[in-house]
Amino acid sequence: MKLEQQKAEFSQFLPQKRLIYLRGYIMLVIGSLISLGSIVSPNVGILSTQNGWLPVAAFVLLMTGVIEAFDAYISRNTPRFLINLQFAILDTVVALVMVFSLGYSVNRLSILIAVFLMVKGLFRLISAYAGAFINAQSTLIGGAVSLVLGLIIWGQWPAEPAVAFLSFCLSAEIALRGWALIQFAKYLSGLDGLLSE
Numbered sequence: 001m002k003l004e005q006q007k008a009e010f011s012q013f014l015p016q017k018r019l020i021y022l023r024g025y026i027m028l029v030i031g032s033l034i035s036l037g038s039i040v041s042p043n044v045g046i047l048s049t050q051n052g053w054l055p056v057a058a059f060v061l062l063m064t065g066v067i068e069a070f071d072a073y074i075s076r077n078t079p080r081f082l083i084n085l086q087f088a089i090l091d092t093v094v095a096l097v098m099v100f101s102l103g104y105s106v107n108r109l110s111i112l113i114a115v116f117l118m119v120k121g122l123f124r125l126i127s128a129y130a131g132a133f134i135n136a137q138s139t140l141i142g143g144a145v146s147l148v149l150g151l152i153i154w155g156q157w158p159a160e161p162a163v164a165f166l167s168f169c170l171s172a173e174i175a176l177r178g179w180a181l182i183q184f185a186k187y188l189s190g191l192d193g194l195l196s197e
Contacts, residue, residue: 017188020181023067027178030060034171042164053167054109058098060174065091083127090119106163113166114153117173121147138183142176149173 034057037044044052068088075081094116101109124143128136149169 014188017185020188021185024178024181024183024185027060027064027181028175029178031171031173031175031178034060035168035175038164038168038171042162053171054163055099055102057167057170057174058095058102061091061170062095062099064174064177065089065093065095068092086123090116106166109163110153110156110166113170114150117146117150117153117169119150120173121145121150134187135180135183138180142173142180145176146173 034053038053042053065088068084068091072081072084072088075084094112097112098109101112121143124139125147128139128143149172153166153169
């Protein structure tokens with residue numbers, strides 16, 4: 001992609017690159033901490049559930065959906081509007097269903113999380129392959145991991161999915177999205193440096 005095309009396509013993101021870095025680091029750190037907590041202390045009790053990490057991951061996903069809705073609003077006059085809107089709707093709806101379904105059996109929640117991870121993973125893989133994302137490598141890796149985790153949950157491995165495993169998978173997806181945002185912000189910094197020369 002030529003420099004002028006890159007400038008035209010990503011100019012609205014250049015003023016926000018610090019905010020994108022911040023969002024990426026927050027998502028990476030929080031997702032990693034929840035993943036680690038799901039492994040180290042799987043039976044933590046928060047909000048009167050067996051595994052308190054799942055409601056925390058659902059809340060982080062909900063906040064991510066709200067921020068993505070704001071991104072969709074900002075990009076309403078650009079080609080990125082539908083991508084941002086689709087992310088916002090999917091994250092918000094899945095997070096709300098999870099928050100209001102925490103009393104359900106693990107099997108019911110596992111299907112929801114498996115479908116969510118597979119849809120997000122497939123979308124990112126296809127979009128990265130088609131060139132919709134400039135940070136294709138991090139998007140491909142994150143999409144592949146999300147897809148594999150979704151398939152593992154859907155394939156019912158382990159045979160009795162624990163809530164801790166579900167919260168681990170969901171928070172790993174959040175962390176990988178944060179990592180992809182950091183890579184995008186690094187690209188923007190490089191582009192900004194080229195444009196200012």
